[in-house]
Amino acid sequence: MKKCSMSKRVWIALLAGLTLLSVQTMAGAAGPAAAPAPNPPVAASAPKLLTADCAKCHSKAPADIAAAGSKHKTEISCQDCHNGHPPTTRKIIPLCSQCHEGKPHYKLDACQGCHSNPHTPLKITFGNKVTDACITCHATGQIDKLRDNKSKHSALYCSTCHDVHGKIPNCTQCHKAHFAEQTTADCKKCHQAHMPKNVTYSDKLPSKDCAACHKKAYDQLTASTFKHKTLTCVACHQAKHKMIPQCQSCHGTPHPAAMLSKFPKCGFCHSIAHDLNGFKDGAAPASAASPAAAVTTTAPVKKQPKKK
Numbered sequence: 678m679k680k681c682s683m684s685k686r687v688w689i690a691l692l693a694g695l696t697l698l699s700v701q702t703m704a705g706a707a708g709p710a711a712a713p714a715p716n717p718p719v720a721a722s723a724p725k726l727l728t729a730d731c732a733k734c735h736s737k738a739p740a741d742i743a744a745a746g747s748k749h750k751t752e753i754s755c756q757d758c759h760n761g762h763p764p765t766t767r768k769i770i771p772l773c774s775q776c777h778e779g780k781p782h783y784k785l786d787a788c789q790g791c792h793s794n795p796h797t798p799l800k801i802t803f804g805n806k807v808t809d810a811c812i813t814c815h816a817t818g819q820i821d822k823l824r825d826n827k828s829k830h831s832a833l834y835c836s837t838c839h840d841v842h843g844k845i846p847n848c849t850q851c852h853k854a855h856f857a858e859q860t861t862a863d864c865k866k867c868h869q870a871h872m873p874k875n876v877t878y879s880d881k882l883p884s885k886d887c888a889a890c891h892k893k894a895y896d897q898l899t900a901s902t903f904k905h906k907t908l909t910c911v912a913c914h915q916a917k918h919k920m921i922p923q924c925q926s927c928h929g930t931p932h933p934a935a936m937l938s939k940f941p942k943c944g945f946c947h948s949i950a951h952d953l954n955g956f957k958d959g960a961a962p963a964s965a966a967s968p969a970a971a972v973t974t975t976a977p978v979k980k981q982p983k984k985k
């Protein structure tokens with residue numbers, strides 16, 4: 678029953694009639710063997726409304742509760758919330774705070790802005806500008822990451838991404854992948870949703886993920902013939918984007934100390950790690966003519982690098 682503009686009189690008649698009806702129905706159900714019903718008690722006092730009666734006049738609320746009442750169906754009944762009935766009792770719409778208090782979440786305004794139907798309390802809808810309400814429950818974690826690691830995501834509302842409660846959006850809803858074959862599942866290999874600029878990764882990351890943006894380094898390394906070619910990018914650039922490794926973290930002291938103090942930069946002879954001057958097994962680096970001469974007289978100590 679939605680908007681109904683019955684007069685009080687019609688109403689009282691209706692409620693009284695209903696009680697009469699149920700009494701008669703009960704009498705009828707008792708079968709022909711039963712003794713004739715005594716005078717119905719209607720006249721004695723105002724009818725006592727039972728929860729079972731509600732559905733005789735109201736269809737939507739009982740149907741909603743039956744379908745999705747969740748704990749408003751299992752833990753309480755209509756009359757725990759609707760105490761009495763008009764016209765005898767006028768105000769029978771409860772406040773949420775009658776039963777829900779003591780948590781930050783219950784201090785929000787406009788409960789029904791999200792729990793739009795109290796008969797289906799877990800069917801929640803909200804607009805696309807919600808953050809404060811989310812952090813009444815998700816008080817740490819996501820919000821800390823967003824605040825402590827400023828990025829453009831920090832300026833978005835939680836609900837810009839999570840438009841339905843509990844739903845996880847795909848990054849590719851809003852962004853293009855870095856290369857064609859990359860999927861949303863791949864994004865997590867480097868980015869975290871709530872701190873997307875802190876790019877970190879595991880030592881299992883394939884080099885093609887880096888190649889999307891560093892084609893030159895990738896091409897140079899894969900085209901070479903020296904042993905670095907067998908390493909993935911992240912074997913050297915470990916864990917965190919823009920990390921640059923020290924040659925000696927893997928190679929220790931590959932040459933006599935005297936030589937290294939004279940030529941402290943490995944790159945002076947070996948160029949950069951992706952190229953190593955075209956270093957081939959046992960051969961001197963191509964463009965290291967004079968330093969190489971120095972090296973050959975003081976043959977470098979063969980030292981196996983730590984393998985990852």
Ligand code: HEC
Nearest residue numbers: 680681691692695726727728730731733734755756759769
């Ligand atoms: C005999 C029919 C009948 C029965 C039985 C009945 N109602 Fe009503 N109910 C009405 C009518 C008629 C209205 C008034 C609608 C109006 O004034 O807009 C109403 C209004 C209401 C309202 C709205 C009150 C408001 O302030 O807006 C609630 C809530 C309600 N009923 C709950 C119940 C519950 C709970 C039960 C069972 C315990 C129940 N009703 C049983 C007929 C009934």
Ligand code: HEC
Nearest residue numbers: 678679731735737738739742749753754755758770771795
């Ligand atoms: C958790 C408390 C709660 C329970 C349980 C509950 N209601 Fe309600 N009901 C409300 C509130 C709050 C409103 C006011 C809704 C609004 O403002 O839109 C309401 C509104 C109503 C209305 C008037 C608006 C409408 O939807 O027609 C009726 C009728 C009603 N309830 C009947 C029932 C019946 C019947 C039951 C049991 C099957 C029931 N309610 C159970 C809280 C409850």
Ligand code: HEC
Nearest residue numbers: 747748752753757758771772773775776788792795798799
């Ligand atoms: C008469 C008491 C009463 C009123 C009034 C009431 N609730 Fe509840 N509500 C309960 C109880 C009892 C539970 C189950 C225990 C709990 O989760 O706290 C519950 C549970 C809930 C749940 C969780 C449901 C689930 O299945 O997990 C939501 C959401 C909720 N209420 C929202 C509301 C909102 C919004 C209002 C106001 C429109 C409201 N309640 C009014 C008693 C009430």
Ligand code: HEC
Nearest residue numbers: 773777782783784785786787788790791801803807810842
């Ligand atoms: C911005 C939307 C929003 C508003 C406003 C809101 N809620 Fe909630 N509420 C939620 C979400 C989301 C959940 C989590 C539901 C779930 O766990 O699936 C929830 C869960 C609940 C629960 C069940 C879990 C618990 O902590 O007990 C209750 C009860 C509840 N809300 C009551 C209220 C009351 C009372 C108000 C008003 C003071 C309110 N809510 C205002 C979104 C909202």
Ligand code: HEC
Nearest residue numbers: 782803807810811812813814815835836839842843844845
């Ligand atoms: C009343 C408390 C409450 C409110 C308010 C609430 N949540 Fe939740 N949320 C929960 C609970 C409880 C879970 C289930 C947790 C779980 O499964 O570990 C959950 C789950 C989630 C999940 C899914 C987690 C997963 O691991 O899949 C996301 C995403 C989420 N909430 C986002 C939000 C956003 C965004 C808001 C604000 C619009 C919000 N929540 C408001 C209590 C709440």
Ligand code: HEC
Nearest residue numbers: 828829830837838846847848850851864868869870873874
């Ligand atoms: C609902 C849309 C949406 C979703 C989903 C989304 N983003 Fe964003 N993201 C944005 C917007 C808007 C910006 C800011 C763009 C701008 O201003 O150019 C942004 C910016 C970024 C930035 C740049 C941050 C900065 O401060 O420069 C990165 C990195 C990023 N997103 C990665 C991701 C990843 C990874 C995911 C999935 C975990 C994701 N985004 C999911 C909307 C989204």
Ligand code: HEC
Nearest residue numbers: 808811812815819820830833834835838839845846865870
């Ligand atoms: C840019 C979009 C975006 C924004 C803004 C955003 N999230 Fe998320 N959120 C995601 C994505 C994507 C995931 C899935 C992350 C994953 O799978 O590793 C996620 C996961 C979650 C989870 C599941 C647990 C976890 O941490 O992985 C919760 C809870 C959550 N978000 C809550 C929030 C809250 C609360 C806010 C606002 C303070 C928020 N989110 C803001 C995109 C976003």
Ligand code: HEC
Nearest residue numbers: 848849852853854859860861863864866867876886887918
């Ligand atoms: C191999 C790690 C890696 C993977 C996998 C990855 N990204 Fe990135 N992404 C980065 C790096 C590094 C940057 C930052 C470049 C910089 O500092 O400017 C970045 C930047 C971004 C930006 C900011 C704008 C831009 O293009 O510079 C967005 C948006 C973004 N990534 C989205 C995604 C999405 C969506 C996915 C999954 C489809 C994804 N990323 C997968 C490493 C990765």
Ligand code: HEC
Nearest residue numbers: 855878882886887888889890891910911914918919920921
């Ligand atoms: C989305 C594009 C993108 C992806 C993917 C990406 N990078 Fe970068 N990278 C950049 C940008 C942009 C810079 C900054 C270039 C500059 O400052 O000139 C950069 C810089 C670097 C630097 C140099 C830092 C310095 O101090 O000069 C290294 C090393 C690097 N990236 C390694 C990697 C590795 C390894 C991967 C794969 C795990 C990777 N990058 C994935 C975009 C990306």
Ligand code: HEC
Nearest residue numbers: 903904905912913922923924927943947949950956958982
């Ligand atoms: C993450 C560890 C790591 C880092 C950092 C590293 N290397 Fe290597 N390097 C290796 C491994 C592993 C090999 C192959 C060793 C083998 O198979 O015997 C190697 C081989 C070499 C070789 C021999 C190449 C060949 O084909 O025989 C040279 C020369 C070399 N590295 C120089 C350098 C220089 C110079 C740097 C710094 C610019 C550097 N390396 C940084 C791990 C590393």
Ligand code: HEC
Nearest residue numbers: 924928931940942943946959960961962968969972979980
């Ligand atoms: C003065 C030139 C020069 C400098 C400086 C130099 N190297 Fe070398 N390096 C060479 C030459 C020449 C060889 C080849 C020697 C041979 O095969 O015996 C070589 C060989 C190597 C090898 C391969 C050894 C093997 O087992 O095959 C490694 C690894 C290496 N250098 C690492 C480094 C590192 C790390 C540095 C900086 C700390 C460095 N070098 C500095 C000239 C240099």
Ligand code: HEC
Nearest residue numbers: 884887888891894895898905908909910913921922949950
């Ligand atoms: C053997 C270790 C090693 C491997 C493997 C390696 N790098 Fe590097 N990379 C370095 C070192 C060391 C530097 C600093 C320059 C130098 O001293 O050689 C560097 C510099 C860079 C730079 C900044 C300078 C430039 O060339 O733009 C980028 C970007 C980069 N690497 C990306 C990559 C990518 C992408 C891969 C995989 C295709 C990769 N690296 C593989 C060790 C390595």
